[in-house]
Amino acid sequence: MTVTSLVELSGAGYAYEDGPDVLSGVDFGIPEGRSLALLGRNGSGKTTLMRLLSGGLRPAAGRLLLDGEPVSHDRAGLTRLRSSVQLVVQDPDDQLFAASVEQDVSFGPLNLGLPDAEVRARVDAALAALDITALRDRPTHLLSYGQRKRAAIAGAVAMRPRVLILDEPTAGLDPDGQERLLDVLAGLSGTTVVMATHDVDLAVRWADDAAVLIPGGIRTGPAGELLADPELLAAAGLRQAWSPAVTVFLRAHGLLPHGSSGPRTPEELSALA
Known part of the structure; x- marks a missing residue:
């Protein structure tokens, strides 16, 4: 297909x-x-x-x-x-510029020329999705780093x-x-x-x-397949992930049922014990 x-x-x-x-x-x-x-x-x-x-x-x-x-x-x-298509850059301070979280998140929808009611609905939904509704009136410069990350993503999400x-x-x-x-x-x-x-x-x-x-x-x-290739990761300057390595070990020792995918988290690995 x-x-x-x-x-x-x-x-x-x-x-x-x-x-x-x-x-x-x-x-x-x-x-x-x-x-x-x-x-x-x-x-x-x-x-x-x-x-x-x-x-x-x-x-x-x-x-x-x-x-x-x-x-x-x-x-x-x-x-x-x-x-x-929306891009959120790594440093939220490169993206946030308005005085408050609500003003920043509303900037994109307003520039689309949407009606005020639609802009409010999008802002409300984006703030709720990023769990920062309580911060809507907070000045952006008073946010923690994690909160600034969420506010920057909310601005992109509001564009739907x-x-x-x-x-x-x-x-x-x-x-x-x-x-x-x-x-x-x-x-x-x-x-x-x-x-x-x-x-x-x-x-x-x-x-x-x-x-x-x-x-x-x-x-x-x-x-799961691509990132289990050690030669590819070496060419890309990336270290190997523990999950594919553990999966290879478990299969080699008959500890992983045939057709089963390997553990992706420590919790999934513990469940196999």
């Missing part, structure tokens, strides 16, 4: 001024309804790839497609794209995108904050989430699919 991508790059390339190609000949798409982890070493092109997909950069070669149709990088084309791209959303959060954020992402209905991360264990546990940037290209596939 052919999987249709919501947004995709076809033969895309990009180079910054006076620099070498960061990406070249990239064919990469985001299918609907599957969580995707994007991994690669620093300088591999992850941020460039995310900005190309969200319209922040224009491909120097190739095309950006939305629903199979080329995206024009004029005002109308980018408005169409950003109604469907079909694709939400998050750059290292768990970076800087303590373990409890990471788990709470993952619970929030799991509850976003109707939105396909893409997460850039260096945490291979997190990617194996959270994502359906993975995309790994390596010199000369990008490899994609089911997260």
Whole structure:
């Protein structure tokens, strides 16, 4: 069965001024309804790839497609794209700018020209989804780091995108904050989430699919399979995840039932004991 991508790059390339190609000949798409982890070493092109997909950069070669149709990088084309694809950058202070949480979250819907009642409904829903309704009147500069992360994501969620791209959303959060954020992402209905991360264990546990940037290209596939390839991870400058390694050990010693997937969390491993 052919999987249709919501947004995709076809033969895309990009180079910054006076620099070498960061990406070249990239064919990469985001299918609907599957969580995707994007991994690669620093300088591999992850941020460039995310900005190309969200319209922040224009491909120097190739095309950006939305629903199979080329995206024009004029005002109308980018408005169409950003109604469907939203990018949340790693540092929330690069994204938050309004005086209060409510004002910041409402900025995007207001710029779509939506009626006031629709804007209020979207803001209310986004604040509730990120569990920050109580912070709606709080000045953004008085938020904790984790709260600022949630507020930045809420601003993107209020746009009701079909694709939400998050750059290292768990970076800087303590373990409890990471788990709470993952619970929030799991509850976003109707939105396909893409997460850039260096945490291979997190990617194996959270994502359906993975995309790994390596010199000369990008490899994609089911997260549990792709991220169990030690040669691929070495090429990408990533350490091996414990989950695939444990799964190989359990299967080699007949401790994992035939056809069963391996444990993805310590709790699942304990349940096998």
